[in-house]
Amino acid sequence: MTRHPDPKLPADQLTIAWQAASLLLDYPDESLQLGLIQQAAGELPPFLADPLAATARELAANDLSTLQQRYVDTFDNRRRHTLYLTYFAHGDTRRRGVALLRFKQTYLRSGFVLDESELPDHLCVVLEYAATVDQRLGWRLLLDHRAGLELLRLALADAGSAWHGAVQAVTATLPPLGGDERAAIDRLAAEGPPQEEVGLTPYATPGFDPLPMPTFPGTRR
Incomplete structure (x- = not known):
């Protein structure tokens, strides 16, 4: 991982914001407690609380x-809306398999063993890991994939x-974008991810072509 600046927000605010966003971005089921999420978000400064609350209100409607x-x-039928972070940078290329391995190795450094039914780069997984397991390494993972976010x-x-609003809150926890980062985002938006489609090992990956991609509802709860 490259060198990154340290977080400017207090650790407890990062934990609340990331956990709330993880729950809001997960596949919705009967266990989704929007009122509790809104209550927790109320402890955050407005630039984090407002977008989280906006998503919670819209879901509740x-x-x-x-x-x-x-x-x-x-999220399943649109490539630009994928929650799998490595797809933005690597598409379905062999390099994506290496990137997925790095995610899993990062988790293992913290003693976090991921359920085999999920890919390690799913944004909800990354946010939950950052919020509840290892904030420092989770922070680095998010910054390493800032352009995709x-x-x-x-x-x-x-x-x-x-x-x-949930994704807006996540990006609001990160440092201001630099010139190089903005250029990377513009390039990614214009060109899209690499197009080469190859077998990815050792992980099975979701199919981006043809669509739709699979989801893993409820497994993080």
Whole structure:
């Protein structure tokens, strides 16, 4: 991992923001406690609390079956909305397999063993790891994939997605973008991820072409 600046926000605020975003971005089911998430977000400064609360309000305005269908339409059927962070940088290339391995090795450094049903680069997994297991290493993972996070945020904003606020809150916990980072985001938005499609080992990866991609509902709860 490259060298990164230290967080400027208190550790407890990072924990609340990342855990709340992880729950909001997960596949919605009966265990989703939006009121509790809003209550926890209320302990954060407005630039974090407001976007999290906005997502919670929009989700609460839909019944569960509608919400689940909207989630699938948003995250499983659109490449620019994928929650798998390594896809933005590597697409379905062999380099993505190496990037996935680095995620898992990072988790193992903290004694965190991931359920084999999930890929280690799923944003909800990364946020939960950063919030509850190892904040320092989780911070680095998020910064290493900053360009993909920002592209996801912009794509959800353009689509008017209910989940935009959750991703906005995550990016708001990170340092201001530098010139090189902005250039990387612009390049990624213009060119997209690499197109070579090869077998990825040792992990099975979600299919981005053809769509849809699979989801793993409820496993983080």
